[in-house]
Amino acid sequence: MSAAESAAAIQRSQVDLLDFIDWSGVECLNHSSSHSLSNALKQGYREDEGLNLESDADEQLLIYIPFTQVIKLHSVVIKGSEEEGPKTVKLFTNKEHMGFSNVNDFPPSDTAVLSPDNLKGKPVVLKYVKFQNVRSLTIFIEDNQSDSEITKVQKIALYGSTVETTDMKGLKKIEEH
Helix, strand or coil, rough: CCCCHHHHHHHCEEEEEEHEEEECCCEEEEEEEEEHHHHHHHCCCCCCCCCCCCCCCCCEEEEEEEEEEEEEEEEEEEEECCCCCEEEEEEEEECCCCCCHHHHHCCCCEEEEEEHHHHHHCCCCHHHHHHEEEEEEEEEECCCCCCCCCECCCCEEEEEEECCCCCHHHCCCCCCC
Protein backbone atom coordinates (compact mmCIF):
# COMPACT_ATOMS: atom_id res chain seq x y z
CA MET A 1 0.00 0.00 0.00
CA SER A 2 1.44 3.38 -0.98
CA ALA A 3 1.55 6.35 1.39
CA ALA A 4 -1.25 8.01 -0.59
CA GLU A 5 -3.42 4.88 -0.31
CA SER A 6 -2.86 4.62 3.44
CA ALA A 7 -3.67 8.32 3.88
CA ALA A 8 -6.91 7.78 1.95
CA ALA A 9 -7.75 4.78 4.14
CA ILE A 10 -7.23 6.83 7.29
CA GLN A 11 -9.43 9.60 5.92
CA ARG A 12 -12.34 7.27 5.17
CA SER A 13 -12.52 6.04 8.76
CA GLN A 14 -12.70 9.58 10.17
CA VAL A 15 -16.04 11.15 11.03
CA ASP A 16 -17.19 14.65 11.90
CA LEU A 17 -17.06 14.64 15.72
CA LEU A 18 -19.92 17.16 16.05
CA ASP A 19 -22.24 14.55 17.61
CA PHE A 20 -19.71 13.84 20.37
CA ILE A 21 -19.33 17.42 21.63
CA ASP A 22 -20.62 18.03 25.16
CA TRP A 23 -22.38 21.32 24.37
CA SER A 24 -23.10 22.11 28.05
CA GLY A 25 -19.37 22.48 28.69
CA VAL A 26 -18.27 24.34 25.56
CA GLU A 27 -16.66 27.72 26.32
CA CYS A 28 -15.08 30.52 24.33
CA LEU A 29 -13.10 33.38 25.86
CA ASN A 30 -12.90 36.83 24.22
CA HIS A 31 -15.70 36.36 21.68
CA SER A 32 -18.00 39.13 20.55
CA SER A 33 -21.42 38.73 22.17
CA SER A 34 -23.13 39.05 18.79
CA HIS A 35 -20.72 36.65 17.01
CA SER A 36 -20.44 33.62 19.29
CA LEU A 37 -18.78 30.22 18.97
CA SER A 38 -21.97 28.45 17.87
CA ASN A 39 -21.77 30.41 14.58
CA ALA A 40 -18.57 28.51 13.72
CA LEU A 41 -19.12 25.18 15.49
CA LYS A 42 -22.79 24.19 15.25
CA GLN A 43 -24.26 22.32 12.28
CA GLY A 44 -26.19 24.64 9.96
CA TYR A 45 -24.64 27.80 11.37
CA ARG A 46 -21.08 26.87 10.34
CA GLU A 47 -22.22 26.26 6.75
CA ASP A 48 -23.59 29.83 6.52
CA GLU A 49 -20.73 31.99 5.29
CA GLY A 50 -22.51 35.09 6.63
CA LEU A 51 -22.08 33.88 10.21
CA ASN A 52 -18.76 34.11 12.06
CA LEU A 53 -17.18 33.70 15.44
CA GLU A 54 -15.43 37.02 16.10
CA SER A 55 -12.92 38.04 18.73
CA ASP A 56 -13.77 40.99 20.95
CA ALA A 57 -11.04 42.91 22.85
CA ASP A 58 -8.14 41.75 20.67
CA GLU A 59 -7.35 39.11 18.03
CA GLN A 60 -7.03 36.13 20.39
CA LEU A 61 -9.66 33.45 21.02
CA LEU A 62 -9.56 30.56 23.50
CA ILE A 63 -12.04 27.76 22.80
CA TYR A 64 -12.71 24.80 25.10
CA ILE A 65 -14.55 21.80 23.65
CA PRO A 66 -15.30 18.80 25.91
CA PHE A 67 -16.52 15.52 24.41
CA THR A 68 -19.19 13.13 25.65
CA GLN A 69 -16.76 10.24 25.20
CA VAL A 70 -13.07 9.69 24.55
CA ILE A 71 -12.12 10.41 20.94
CA LYS A 72 -9.11 10.20 18.64
CA LEU A 73 -8.61 13.46 16.77
CA HIS A 74 -7.21 13.16 13.25
CA SER A 75 -7.66 16.60 11.67
CA VAL A 76 -9.32 19.98 12.04
CA VAL A 77 -10.86 22.37 9.56
CA ILE A 78 -10.75 26.04 10.53
CA LYS A 79 -12.18 28.33 7.87
CA GLY A 80 -11.90 32.09 7.81
CA SER A 81 -11.24 35.08 5.57
CA GLU A 82 -7.84 35.78 4.00
CA GLU A 83 -7.36 38.91 6.12
CA GLU A 84 -9.09 38.24 9.45
CA GLY A 85 -8.93 34.44 9.48
CA PRO A 86 -6.84 32.72 12.16
CA LYS A 87 -3.11 32.25 11.56
CA THR A 88 -1.36 30.58 14.51
CA VAL A 89 -3.53 27.92 16.16
CA LYS A 90 -2.35 25.94 19.20
CA LEU A 91 -4.20 22.79 20.22
CA PHE A 92 -4.17 21.33 23.72
CA THR A 93 -5.69 18.02 24.79
CA ASN A 94 -7.32 17.31 28.16
CA LYS A 95 -6.45 20.69 29.71
CA GLU A 96 -9.32 22.19 31.67
CA HIS A 97 -9.68 25.75 32.96
CA MET A 98 -7.12 27.33 30.68
CA GLY A 99 -7.18 31.09 30.40
CA PHE A 100 -5.19 33.72 28.55
CA SER A 101 -3.02 34.12 31.68
CA ASN A 102 -1.82 30.50 31.70
CA VAL A 103 -2.18 29.30 28.08
CA ASN A 104 1.56 29.78 27.49
CA ASP A 105 2.45 27.74 30.62
CA PHE A 106 1.63 24.49 28.82
CA PRO A 107 3.23 23.02 25.70
CA PRO A 108 0.62 22.57 22.98
CA SER A 109 -0.12 19.07 21.68
CA ASP A 110 0.25 20.58 18.20
CA THR A 111 0.61 23.99 16.55
CA ALA A 112 -0.65 24.87 13.09
CA VAL A 113 0.05 27.96 11.00
CA LEU A 114 -2.96 28.18 8.72
CA SER A 115 -2.37 28.67 5.00
CA PRO A 116 -4.81 30.31 2.56
CA ASP A 117 -5.81 26.75 1.53
CA ASN A 118 -6.55 25.84 5.16
CA LEU A 119 -8.72 28.95 5.50
CA LYS A 120 -10.75 27.79 2.49
CA GLY A 121 -11.39 24.40 4.11
CA LYS A 122 -8.32 22.21 3.59
CA PRO A 123 -7.96 20.05 6.74
CA VAL A 124 -4.96 20.40 9.03
CA VAL A 125 -3.79 16.85 9.75
CA LEU A 126 -2.58 16.64 13.35
CA LYS A 127 0.22 14.72 15.04
CA TYR A 128 -2.10 11.74 15.45
CA VAL A 129 -0.12 10.08 18.27
CA LYS A 130 -0.74 13.11 20.48
CA PHE A 131 -4.51 13.01 19.98
CA GLN A 132 -5.34 9.40 20.92
CA ASN A 133 -7.29 9.68 24.20
CA VAL A 134 -8.95 13.05 23.97
CA ARG A 135 -11.63 13.99 26.51
CA SER A 136 -11.44 17.71 25.71
CA LEU A 137 -9.77 20.00 23.20
CA THR A 138 -8.64 23.57 23.80
CA ILE A 139 -8.04 25.66 20.69
CA PHE A 140 -5.96 28.81 21.21
CA ILE A 141 -6.11 31.17 18.24
CA GLU A 142 -3.05 33.31 18.89
CA ASP A 143 -3.21 35.71 15.96
CA ASN A 144 -4.73 36.29 12.54
CA GLN A 145 -3.48 36.60 8.97
CA SER A 146 -3.14 40.40 8.92
CA ASP A 147 -2.38 41.15 12.60
CA SER A 148 -5.64 43.09 12.83
CA GLU A 149 -7.60 43.52 16.08
CA ILE A 150 -10.48 41.20 15.14
CA THR A 151 -10.18 37.53 14.22
CA LYS A 152 -13.10 35.96 12.34
CA VAL A 153 -13.68 32.21 12.18
CA GLN A 154 -16.33 30.97 9.77
CA LYS A 155 -16.16 27.25 10.53
CA ILE A 156 -14.54 24.82 12.94
CA ALA A 157 -14.91 21.10 12.21
CA LEU A 158 -13.16 18.26 14.03
CA TYR A 159 -12.54 14.91 12.36
CA GLY A 160 -11.54 11.69 14.06
CA SER A 161 -13.05 8.60 15.60
CA THR A 162 -14.41 7.45 18.91
CA VAL A 163 -12.39 5.20 21.17
CA GLU A 164 -14.18 1.96 21.91
CA THR A 165 -14.35 1.86 25.68
CA THR A 166 -15.64 -0.72 28.10
CA ASP A 167 -18.89 0.23 29.78
CA MET A 168 -18.05 -0.60 33.38
CA LYS A 169 -21.72 -0.35 34.42
CA GLY A 170 -22.57 -3.13 31.98
CA LEU A 171 -20.18 -5.58 33.59
CA LYS A 172 -21.66 -8.01 36.07
CA LYS A 173 -19.71 -9.21 39.07
CA ILE A 174 -19.11 -12.94 38.95
CA GLU A 175 -20.06 -14.43 42.28
CA GLU A 176 -18.37 -17.54 43.55
CA HIS A 177 -20.65 -20.34 44.73
